Amino acid sequence: MRARVYVTLKPGVHDPAGKAVQGGLSSMGYAEVQGVRIGKFFEIELDDAALEPRARLEEMCRKLLANTVIESYRVELL
């Protein structure tokens, strides 16, 4: 079983690195770019027999993969 986890910055949290990428794209001529925010993407392999994989993955997000002070997470089971 495989899962995808997306960890993204909550609205209102500064993202200096995203701003730098936005500046880079603008200076390359991509004038349509209005904003860039950088997040994290995890591919996680799970034992096929894992019980309650979604609940366990969400627990992993809360405990380690995301810092919920500044980040939100989304879990997809494939």
Added chain:
Amino acid sequence: MSRVGVVTFPGSNCDADLRHAVSLFGMTPVAIWHKETALPPVDAVLLPGGFSYGDYLRCGAIARFSPVMADVVRFAGRGGPVLGICNGFQILTECGLLPGVLLRNEGLLFQCRDVELTVGGAPTPFTRGLAGQTLRLPIAHAEGNWFADEETVARVEGEGQVVFRYVANPNGALMSIAGVSNPAHNVVGLMPHPERYVEGAVGGTDGGGVFRSLAASIGPTQLRAEGANA
């Protein structure tokens, strides 16, 4: 003589400096490897700067699950003095002992230079006699931009938890916050490095006050007698 634990994580690089600073001020440094499951008998615990676990995922995010951290959290809960410097501060925010998080510096650059800080907030074991003073200490970090939601900022300001504030903000930290304490004020974290400025020959002595304060706070009759490590 008071015993002060200094935890070494894989990737810590200020642990030897910290132990040296502790001994300069008449305390006995006790090296603690992060794999220990219980703290040895100590009167205070210090978490050093560095790049624990290569700063992977988020600074301090993995170190907070090192075996010794569960006992550090218990020690803090009993009122034991705990200080996190730079990466140590990041670890303390990740494990929830201190409010907020340390984001990437505004402007992205690693900042390595001296800064001025004012000392304030409620009394802590690390800032005795320092309130109102301005200290010159070195910073060396890329993720020192302290951030929290509005409610947390208001609470931290209102409860005297802002212990150190930059005179000129080097990294975009909210309210120029350089260091905070927990609500009980026995746990403190800061981005600047007091242990690097304890001898004039290496640039300054303003960090000495932090260690002098700790030595005064954990005098022979303090925590150990109360079974802080029971």
